[in-house]
Amino acid sequence: MLAEIITIGDEILIGQIVDTNSAWMAKQLNLIGMKVKQITSVSDDAEHIMQALSEARKRAEVVLITGGLGPTKDDITKITLAKYFNMGFRRDEQTLKHVESIFERFKKPMLDINKKQADVPDGCLVIQNKNGTAPCMWFEHQGTIFVSMPGVPFEMMYLMDDEILPRLKKAFQLPVIYHKTILTVNIGESFLAQEIEEIENSLPSFIKLAYLPKLGQLRLRLSASGEDEVLLKKEVDHYAALIINKIKPFVVIDQDLPLEKALLDLMESKNITLSTAESCTGGYIAHLITQHPGCSVVYQGGAVTYSYELKESVLGVSKKTLDRYGAVSEQTVEEMALGALAHFKTDYAVAVSGIAGPDGGTEDKPVGTVWIAVAGEGKVKAKLFHFAGKRLQNIERSAVAALGMVLNLVRENRPI
Amino acid sequence: MLAEIITIGDEILIGQIVDTNSAWMAKQLNLIGMKVKQITSVSDDAEHIMQALSEARKRAEVVLITGGLGPTKDDITKITLAKYFNMGFRRDEQTLKHVESIFERFKKPMLDINKKQADVPDGCLVIQNKNGTAPCMWFEHQGTIFVSMPGVPFEMMYLMDDEILPRLKKAFQLPVIYHKTILTVNIGESFLAQEIEEIENSLPSFIKLAYLPKLGQLRLRLSASGEDEVLLKKEVDHYAALIINKIKPFVVIDQDLPLEKALLDLMESKNITLSTAESCTGGYIAHLITQHPGCSVVYQGGAVTYSYELKESVLGVSKKTLDRYGAVSEQTVEEMALGALAHFKTDYAVAVSGIAGPDGGTEDKPVGTVWIAVAGEGKVKAKLFHFAGKRLQNIERSAVAALGMVLNLVRENRPI
Numbered sequence: 001m002l003a004e005i006i007t008i009g010d011e012i013l014i015g016q017i018v019d020t021n022s023a024w025m026a027k028q029l030n031l032i033g034m035k036v037k038q039i040t041s042v043s044d045d046a047e048h049i050m051q052a053l054s055e056a057r058k059r060a061e062v063v064l065i066t067g068g069l070g071p072t073k074d075d076i077t078k079i080t081l082a083k084y085f086n087m088g089f090r091r092d093e094q095t096l097k098h099v100e101s102i103f104e105r106f107k108k109p110m111l112d113i114n115k116k117q118a119d120v121p122d123g124c125l126v127i128q129n130k131n132g133t134a135p136c137m138w139f140e141h142q143g144t145i146f147v148s149m150p151g152v153p154f155e156m157m158y159l160m161d162d163e164i165l166p167r168l169k170k171a172f173q174l175p176v177i178y179h180k181t182i183l184t185v186n187i188g189e190s191f192l193a194q195e196i197e198e199i200e201n202s203l204p205s206f207i208k209l210a211y212l213p214k215l216g217q218l219r220l221r222l223s224a225s226g227e228d229e230v231l232l233k234k235e236v237d238h239y240a241a242l243i244i245n246k247i248k249p250f251v252v253i254d255q256d257l258p259l260e261k262a263l264l265d266l267m268e269s270k271n272i273t274l275s276t277a278e279s280c281t282g283g284y285i286a287h288l289i290t291q292h293p294g295c296s297v298v299y300q301g302g303a304v305t306y307s308y309e310l311k312e313s314v315l316g317v318s319k320k321t322l323d324r325y326g327a328v329s330e331q332t333v334e335e336m337a338l339g340a341l342a343h344f345k346t347d348y349a350v351a352v353s354g355i356a357g358p359d360g361g362t363e364d365k366p367v368g369t370v371w372i373a374v375a376g377e378g379k380v381k382a383k384l385f386h387f388a389g390k391r392l393q394n395i396e397r398s399a400v401a402a403l404g405m406v407l408n409l410v411r412e413n414r415p416i
Numbered sequence: 417m418l419a420e421i422i423t424i425g426d427e428i429l430i431g432q433i434v435d436t437n438s439a440w441m442a443k444q445l446n447l448i449g450m451k452v453k454q455i456t457s458v459s460d461d462a463e464h465i466m467q468a469l470s471e472a473r474k475r476a477e478v479v480l481i482t483g484g485l486g487p488t489k490d491d492i493t494k495i496t497l498a499k500y501f502n503m504g505f506r507r508d509e510q511t512l513k514h515v516e517s518i519f520e521r522f523k524k525p526m527l528d529i530n531k532k533q534a535d536v537p538d539g540c541l542v543i544q545n546k547n548g549t550a551p552c553m554w555f556e557h558q559g560t561i562f563v564s565m566p567g568v569p570f571e572m573m574y575l576m577d578d579e580i581l582p583r584l585k586k587a588f589q590l591p592v593i594y595h596k597t598i599l600t601v602n603i604g605e606s607f608l609a610q611e612i613e614e615i616e617n618s619l620p621s622f623i624k625l626a627y628l629p630k631l632g633q634l635r636l637r638l639s640a641s642g643e644d645e646v647l648l649k650k651e652v653d654h655y656a657a658l659i660i661n662k663i664k665p666f667v668v669i670d671q672d673l674p675l676e677k678a679l680l681d682l683m684e685s686k687n688i689t690l691s692t693a694e695s696c697t698g699g700y701i702a703h704l705i706t707q708h709p710g711c712s713v714v715y716q717g718g719a720v721t722y723s724y725e726l727k728e729s730v731l732g733v734s735k736k737t738l739d740r741y742g743a744v745s746e747q748t749v750e751e752m753a754l755g756a757l758a759h760f761k762t763d764y765a766v767a768v769s770g771i772a773g774p775d776g777g778t779e780d781k782p783v784g785t786v787w788i789a790v791a792g793e794g795k796v797k798a799k800l801f802h803f804a805g806k807r808l809q810n811i812e813r814s815a816v817a818a819l820g821m822v823l824n825l826v827r828e829n830r831p832i
Contacts, residue, residue, distance in 0.1 A: 012439065012442070013442055013451075013452045013453070013454075013455065014442060014443065014446050015438075015439045015441070015442035015443025015444070015445075015452075016439075016443075016628050016630075017439065017630075018434060018436050018439040019434070019435060019439070019455075020434050022435070023431040023432075023433065023434040023435070025431070026428070026429055026430060026431035027430065028431070029431075030430050030431060035429075036429045036430070036431075037458075037459065037464070038429075038456060038458055038459075038468075039428065039429065039456070039457035040455070040456050040457075041438070041454060041456075042453075042454055043453065043454075048453070055471065154806055210430075212432050214433075276699075276720070278702075280706075281706075282703055282705070282706025282707070282711075283692075283694075283699030283701070283702025283706060283718070283720065284699070284703045284706075286698050286699025286703075286720040287698055287703045289698070290697075290698025290699060290700075290720070290722065291698070291808060293773070293774055294775070295698075296722050296723065300723040300725070301719065301720045301721045301722045301726040301730070302699070302720045303718070303719050303720070303730070304692070304699065304702040304706070304717045304719070304720070305717045306711075306712050306715055306716055306717040307712065307716045307717055309716070310716055310717040313760075313761075314717070314719070314730070314759070314760070343729070343730070344726060344730070345729075357709070358709055359710070391707070392707060395706075395707070
């Protein structure tokens, strides 16, 4: 079952915005068993849009379209779709009421141009967009389904999750798909593949294994496709357990969660708290953690200590240590972690100090040299990493390694 | 002059990675006066790749291709291009030497599969890729230029900047283009448009004005196209000065820089330092700043104080203030900013406390309520914001507003 995604709008083509929608949509479609054949970004140009629609329908049974649904005259998706399907317009009363209620809520005057948001091609199914004024439109035409959605990410996501994906599953009687994701850190792809080679070779043909690497993390995704959900789940869980058993020290969690969210969940379940002491990661670990609602149960706060002085005054690292071993050293990160524990009164603390680059490297400590320490419940552990990326990659990889070390220490201290 | 971008690889189509390359490339192409007509993502499938090439050449004179150049057998871009152009293969000695030198540098054994990186279609121009093993290939075929580049972002970026863009400018004798970008914060698009309407209407036809909004920031880009660079620069600078004069309080800088980098440059030039005290932004401001090499001249560090306790112990906010006014209040952010100044010994400090959501809102202080204070050189200013986005948007908008406030206070204190 093939789908295509078409994004409409000049913003992407002039490089003003990055198209994050398509990757998200592609992932969701894959999870329900639909493969994406092509993603196409076209401009707000009627002829070009129609050409893209015609080409997509030759290859796919579902064409998902985002963007170009605003009220201004440069947004021409709706009028172009009507033309393409040879349809007239009707005013959709339910959409009109919805648009009116939004303007009322924000106490803004409603113009004629806003009322036009409720005009839709007369042969489409209108699906209400709870989070915005542009309605979602579903067309079925000569065996192909076309769905037009707004390009605003959270409006599109809500529509996909609540409306489009369930309808697609129903329309195509897609097979039952069962996935299990195993998140690992600090293990290379080829080493991991070698470790689980035998298990991989023994997988039944209805279970596929995908390696999904991302900056120091590697997700293994087992996907089974069939008819009997209970059986699929049983089989996938069986093989997942074999894999997890084989590579236990590297496994973070057997769910598709961001690493920091898995750590937050684990620490919340154990009722323990965390603080951070960051030098080269410059607040990135704190930012990763605080993206997640409810993180404050676990995360109390932290310090970004870029200067020597703040490492001393805020974290209590001794001047002697800094002078003798330097800021990027085992001794300094250990004192940073212990200082964070003491000053921020948390159960665990993680500290990072390194050379993110591009400058600041020396022969002894080249760019990418990073020391990380984690302290908690009477233990302190420090580890040296050598990353070889650009500044931002070194920051991101350091954060992943740091989160992985906290997770491992929590597991070690609290095995059950 | 039209260009198209084709990305090759299943990673994008299964949603494993977001295609950031295309937006970056599109932006660079626009800056030299080439419009991007379409961006297409296709899978590692020879027939599909060839179809995309054929369709792209119908619309554009330049087709830029990324991805699918790895040494493993699922990477088929090179072999497909040879087939498409009906070319044989030759081993490129210069590329071979380069690949060998990379393996030597990393002290890794070189396999036959790696040597194959040096095999190229015999009718293409090989452009060396300093940062990786996959060479860049330039084809000219029946009036269209095709360029194949690796998908690794920094390899592609280096090739574009140093090799491809200069060659395209030469190949098409593109007109001279002169741009000037004016970065503004805290001003709405329609209000700004109204303010500069007269100036916009008086622009000569060879100067275009683009509005590029992004989360609380708005970039105005003046682009002039012609033959005489001196004249273009003179005219654009003239109109830029008129615009800047008209909207002065909102202008950050007349360069195309990230907001935080503009602030760092300004503070470095004045020889003053900065610290941060973040609650709801959770380290994001620190992360934005510390992405930039050399930031440590200005940025000393900061605190992420999620809990009440850390607001007291790390920043010295009084318990009385927290109890009486709450964490999200004018009084608390002012004390946070002053506390950061005192504890982190910097010339300026910025503090943020708000309700990022989705939980934690009350009737008085709904989700999106954010107080920001900036302190420096004897002054403290606090301001209340109401953002209405999702958690991450509220965090990002708060950071932009905070950086804008620091900038304004520095300008006020040091007008020259």
